[in-house]
Amino acid sequence: MTSVTDALWRIYNRPERPLPWITGGNLPWDDPDFSRRMLREHLDQSHGAASRQDGERAAQIDWLWKKLGLQSGQHLFDVTCGPGLYAVEMARRGCHVTGVDFGPASIAYAKEQAAAQGVADRCHFNLQDVRQMDYDDNNVVGSFDAAILLYGQLAVFTKEEAMALLAQIAQSLKPGGKLCVELLNQERVDKKDSNWWYTDDKGLWGDAPFLHLGERFWHDDEQISVERFHILHLETGQMDEVHLCDQTYAVDEMVGMMKGAGFTAVDVYPAWDGLPLYDAGEWIVYVAEKS
Ligand SMILES: C[S@@+](CC[C@H](N)C(=O)[O-])C[C@H]1O[C@@H](n2cnc3c(N)ncnc32)[C@H](O)[C@@H]1O
Known part of the structure; x- marks a missing residue:
């Protein structure tokens, strides 16, 4: 199995709704x-x-x-x-x-x-x-x-x-x-779930072509949004997964x-x-x- 296929299976098998703070909650600012x-x-x-x-x-x-x-x-x-x-x-x-x-x-x-x-x-x-x-x-x-x-x-x-x-x-x-x-x-924050994707040659997620898949989950009980990003680096097949929590x-x-x-x-x-x-x-x- 290629690493790209492997990455796609990891996306396919992702937990449906990530909970806040389970796998980090911030961008990798310190990398x-x-x-x-x-x-x-x-x-x-x-x-x-x-x-x-x-x-x-x-x-x-x-x-x-x-x-x-x-x-x-x-x-x-x-x-x-x-x-x-x-x-x-x-x-x-x-x-x-x-x-x-x-x-x-x-x-x-x-x-x-x-x-x-x-x-x-x-x-x-x-x-x-x-x-x-x-x-x-x-x-x-x-x-x-x-x-x-x-x-x-x-x-x-x-x-x-x-x-x-x-x-x-x-x-x-x-x-x-x-x-x-x-x-x-808090009253103005978007309280809907959503998802989006884009590709780029270089940008925040890398200096070579990548595919960014984003999902956003609103947790109404805790008034918090959890964003989950999968970033697939096309030249290497390597994939990053980042979770970003925003407590309101x-x-x-x-x-x-x-x-x-x-x-x-x-x-x-x-x-x-x-x-x-x-x-x-x-x-x-x-x-x-x-x-
Ligand atoms: C959106 S930027 C804003 C930076 C600055 N206040 C501005 O408006 O130009 C957020 C900043 O928070 C920093 N940051 C986030 N979590 C941090 C932490 N745990 N310790 C130190 N810095 C952190 C990031 O590295 C980043 O520089």
Whole structure:
């Protein structure tokens, strides 16, 4: 049996409905090749799928600067900072920035950009899984004026992990420090099952022709979507299987989690507070303050 036939049989025999978190739940951001290919997507100005396009990001940065009460000289923590597109700009405005992400190409790019923009002395970028950061060892307890966790990344963690991360971020903030979290609006999320496919010569999934088969399953009881991708690499017959979970939260639940994590006041901004982002209506932004 050829490896392609083998792969097709594996697809044919796949479990019908993948359960959340059973075989991972996130993209392989920390795989060096995937990270290198993903960096192209972060920087591609023809779409905003991995990071927002420059103009939209500039509007967000102005908004964050105001709502988080940032000032030159303050310390900002960018949790899942990706290629540092927000962090480096905040450093250009005078902040000291710590960015954490486990994508190696992204962190390398963030460091390069900090140096190129002359702000390397105000930027620390750490290649690390944010769930495994030792907040004590890194001397971060009570050291930040503000933190950001953008583009829905809190949703790729289980509720337990999300709660633990919120508590750690709260711990890392000074009294009065603020955290901004951007999450998909649960009411606007597509709650239907679906599937799709496409082929490409090169792209996110590889540098040679591949076939991507995607399926999406909505789990209504847990309010979570599970996407399952089979990627068949045509030249080798090798197949990758990736599962991506997106936990959605009702506003009351997220506010409750933030308060449980150590924040006292939480402001909620549906649709990015009216910012002109192409998909603003899909999002809710939370700004939580530690007492
Ligand atoms: C959609 S990108 C957004 C990056 C950045 N905030 C932006 O908007 O440009 C999500 C980022 O989360 C990072 N990420 C996801 N899970 C992570 C984890 N467990 N630890 C560290 N980084 C993680 C990925 O590597 C990726 O860079």
